[in-house]
Amino acid sequence: RAARVRVGKGDKPVTYEKAHPPHYIAHRKGWLSLHTGNLDGELGAAERTVEDVFLRKFFHGTFPGCLADEVVLKRRANALVGCLLLLPHLAPAKLCFLVGYAETLLSHLYKCPVRLEVQTVPAKVVYKWL
């Protein structure tokens, strides 16, 4: 089936996000990308999805090895808020540099204000070992 982590020997760390299969969305999980495109009578759902894919790849590349979990993208009235969970692998100055760079570049690319809210976690938060 889809998006399930297979049970292994017990040495594989799994985050909360990955541990729950998709039928738990809206019960135990939230959404990773929030926009109004999928509501009744709203347009633009496909464009939002394409943007999401690009943004996830962009963040995966800009913060090399620092993402602790998937990026949560929220769209609020023309503004794009990206919530990142980062590991402290880089110095704070470098992380600030990357945050400023990503914000400006994405704003100019998508012509809408982009804000990044960053939180650092000491290590990947493990929910279960499978």
Added chain:
Amino acid sequence: QDPTAAHYMFQDDPYLMPRNSANARLLSLSKESGRNAAKYIIKQFPQYFDKILAEPNVPCLMPVTLTPQLEGVNEEALRERINLRMVKASVDLFDQLLQAGTPVSLETTNSLLDLLCFYGDGESVQEEQREEKEDLEESGVNASEQKTPKRPLQRGPRSSGSRWRENNDAERIFKIMPERNAHSYCTMIRGMAKHGASAKAYDMYTELLNERHKVDVHTFNALIAAVPFLKDKSPERWELVKVFLNHMVQQEVPPNLLTFNAVLKTLRRCGGIGRSMAISVLKEMEALKIEPSLATYEHLLFIFYRAVDLGPSSIISEVLEDVEKRSFTAQDPDDANFFATAMQVCCDLKDIKLAYRLNKAMEKGDNWKFLDMSQLNSYWSKFFSLLCMMEQIDVVLKWYREMPPSLFYPSPKNIVDLLQALDAANHLEAIPSVWEDMKLLGFNRRQDLLEEILSLMSRDTHPEETQLAFAKCAEDIKNVHEQSWREQAPLAWTGSALGHVAVLFSRVGRTQDAWYVIERFQQANRIPTDRVMDEFLNCAKQTNSPDEAIKLVKLAVSLGLSSAHRLKSRAEKEFELSESQR
């Protein structure tokens, strides 16, 4: 306003929050450089960023067309390049036009001269708005910075500021102009004065007078501001300023705010004459109904307080009264220095009430915009030093709880002032919390601060819990000295620091630690003081360990201390020693 949060430009996260002022500056600069990197990429590859699908339209994110549309060697193309601030391209096009024989009109040549003088022949200077014939906005400056990066590199090393090169393009174009009007002369004078060629500016001014052209007020401003570079002695400078002012009167050019500010700026460097003349300048301004700006007040404060051999003056209270009433707008580039200078003056005068009034004035209306990030820190730092000197300890502590880290980060001098204030108020139990703050700020390796804190802790005896807390601090400090942390070499012990730590340990009864520290004395080639020895003996007596006492006496003898004899006799008296130990 949340007093425990850092400035809103930083991410609200414990790893990414700045700890002290240097860190704050580093993080804000790195964020800014990230933005610049993104802008550079956007400029380099505009083809990836031109999909305009935003609704509503956000004008600042739209791609900016900076390449000139018109090709061909004609005057409209030249004018367009001038509008886009492309200095080099417009000069080349102008030369091409002249070679082709097409006459270029006077207005276009004048606007070309304006462009060249503003940028000083390829130097792009960031300046605030000046009222010229066409409004040269700051957004254009960034564009030209990237277009003419090669030119300044050809010149080689120079002193600070931009220089007016001999026979540069502006002069060349000026010379080959068939007809020149007043505007051309004025622009040349302003450009020369701005970029440091003051003598040439003065020559050009005499030329202008010979040709009997009309001079405008901005040229006069530039000339007056350039006076300190023309003459060296104060009376001559003032005479020259008066000459210019008389010319202004003759030509019936009305002075504006910038004229008076330029006069005051020159008076700053005129020494004693400045003080007497400054008041008359102010009266003139009032007579002409020109509202003084913050720069005026800043120059006044400087003239009256910062110059050497000053006498007391009460002008600052009058200045503050004026400042408190109004909310200012930015009118002069020097406005930004007002609050910093004013706070410095308050500190020199040691007047806390003035400082409070200044703070209130700053919070009123738009006045807070005049302090940028780097000045903010020094402003509040000086305010805090003043507080520590003049106010009661609870007021100081209240401000200390509230101000960092949202308003400023304490500098080492601030911490020393705080410790001294605590000392003056007999409040030494707060020292361990100050030590915690020092560790947070990253000051725990500074020798002077460590000395200060250790000497304060070990000077008198204190009740029991305080002693325990002090001993914990001492242990932290000892660890700082001992452990080497990745690249940092361990801090070298000084004699007094060792002594204080030993004393603090002995008072609490931690004999092992105290002995460990005393051994360090020999390693670090330092001599312990008598007080240290006595304290250690007391401690040994408390814990009933005669061995330790013996060891101490042996150490004293080996070090050849004069008090060894006294220590020996004391040890014999106070301890019951077995025969072998004797």
